[in-house]
Each structure stands twice: as C-alpha cells, then as structure tokens.
Amino acid sequence: MKAVSPSALDARILDIFASRQGEGICVGDPHTFIRFGGCNVVCNYCDTPESIPAGSGTVKDLDRVFETISKLDPGHKTEEPDGS
Numbered sequence: 001m002k003a004v005s006p007s008a009l010d011a012r013i014l015d016i017f018a019s020r021q022g023e024g025i026c027v028g029d030p031h032t033f034i035r036f037g038g039c040n041v042v043c044n045y046c047d048t049p050e051s052i053p054a055g056s057g058t059v060k061d062l063d064r065v066f067e068t069i070s071k072l073d074p075g076h077k078t079e080e081p082d083g084s
C-alpha cells in the first residue's frame with residue numbers, strides 16, 4: 001500500500017462542536033469550536049490534556065473540516081479554543 005502524504009492543509013483535529021462561548025467579550029454567543037491535536041503550548045491549567053500529545057486527534061483535510069462545520073447549527077462564530 002502506498003503511503004499518503006498529508007497536504008499543507010491537513011491538520012490533526014480532536015473535536016469540532018457548536019456551543020456557547022464561555023469567556024471573553026463574546027460570552028454567551030453561539031460559536032463553532034475547532035479543537036486541534038498536538039498542542040505545543042502545554043498550559044499548566046489545561047482542561048483538555050488529551051490535545052497535547054503530538055499524535056492526538058485525527059488528520060482531516062480542510063474540505064472535511066468545512067463539511068463538518070456546515071452540518072452544525074448555523075449562526076455560530078468559529079473559534080479555536082484556548083489558542084490551541
């Protein structure tokens with residue numbers, strides 16, 4: 001089987017979900033959250049430590065990310081939780 005190289009637009013995605021913003025000036029507003037895998041920030045207050053290992057998450061291309069977002073509740077802003 002031939003190995004498939006990841007494209008520059010692929011990313012390790014841990015989760016994509018719609019919820020309400022819980023902090024900042026947009027608190028309470030509907031948002032779409034994209035949680036990436038392989039976080040290299042390693043905050044000591046991390047509430048999602050499963051996102052830290054380099055191999056965490058599933059490799060998805062941009063089309064799959066947009067496809068997933070398009071199936072979520074419309075009207076949500078898109079957010080990258082905690083800057084990860």
Ligand code: SF4
Nearest residue numbers: 039042043046082084
């Ligand atoms: S940036 Fe987010 S995911 Fe990364 S270590 Fe900090 S809190 Fe955890």
